[in-house]
Amino acid sequence: MTAHAEAPVALITGAAVRLGATTATLLHQHGYNLVIHCNHSVTAANALAEALNGQRQNSAVVLQADLADMTAVRHLGEAATDTWQRLDLLVNNASAFYPTPLADITLDDWDTLFASNAKGPLFLASATAAALKKQQGSIINITDLYARQGLRHHSIYTMAKAALEGMTRTLARELAPEVRVNGIAPGAILWPADENMAEEMKEAIISKTALGRLGDPLDIANAVLFLAQQATYMTGQVLHVDGGR
Numbered sequence: 001m002t003a004h005a006e007a008p009v010a011l012i013t014g015a016a017v018r019l020g021a022t023t024a025t026l027l028h029q030h031g032y033n034l035v036i037h038c039n040h041s042v043t044a045a046n047a048l049a050e051a052l053n054g055q056r057q058n059s060a061v062v063l064q065a066d067l068a069d070m071t072a073v074r075h076l077g078e079a080a081t082d083t084w085q086r087l088d089l090l091v092n093n094a095s096a097f098y099p100t101p102l103a104d105i106t107l108d109d110w111d112t113l114f115a116s117n118a119k120g121p122l123f124l125a126s127a128t129a130a131a132l133k134k135q136q137g138s139i140i141n142i143t144d145l146y147a148r149q150g151l152r153h154h155s156i157y158t159m160a161k162a163a164l165e166g167m168t169r170t171l172a173r174e175l176a177p178e179v180r181v182n183g184i185a186p187g188a189i190l191w192p193a194d195e196n197m198a199e200e201m202k203e204a205i206i207s208k209t210a211l212g213r214l215g216d217p218l219d220i221a222n223a224v225l226f227l228a229q230q231a232t233y234m235t236g237q238v239l240h241v242d243g244g245r
Helices: 018-029 042-055 070-084 107-134 155-174 199-207 217-230
Strands: 009-012 033-038 060-064 089-092 138-142 180-186 238-241
Touching (some): 018 033, 018 042, 018 217, 042 060, 070 107, 138 155, 138 217, 155 180, 217 238
Parallel strands (some): 009 089, 033 060, 089 138, 138 180
């Protein structure tokens, strides 16, 4: 699939499930062609692409890459651009998340958490910058409210997300005026998929939000759409979509 596309093209990392899949679906509804990146969630990514292509033929593809592998990251950027000979939007959404208590921290934890949350996004931005400049496109980085607040037992994760916010502000200057770079810091939207969180803890988190409720993945997807299409005079900003946390 190498024909030039009239539709804008978005590459979303970690787009097979959860926030990534919701964002991909909403952008597709608004006319985007989708490059769905995945690493382990190949089955879910293929199912999403099949569903989107069923709605609009040849409008979604799947590319698999390990964001810890810088050669794979470079190839991902090149393949995403080559698919429709353009790239308008990069959404750095993929994110490893798990606790790393100080006494148990390992270098493997550091490498794993920084790969998807900071290192991969930086090198993917580098690999796609030229294509994004041609389209006057944008980069949107999914950070976390804990990048500024901190989260007990998650020092490496919060450090990586803080690095992603720093990257957002720096690349906003470096890639201007052709490419806008912004971020979104979600609050309580989805509970961690691989952690058994007690109901009491969930209630305690929700009680700290001004709106007093859990958010919805569409809240994040709508923020992505806003930054991509409407916020044409915004760059270097991080929107907190956290219910007033």
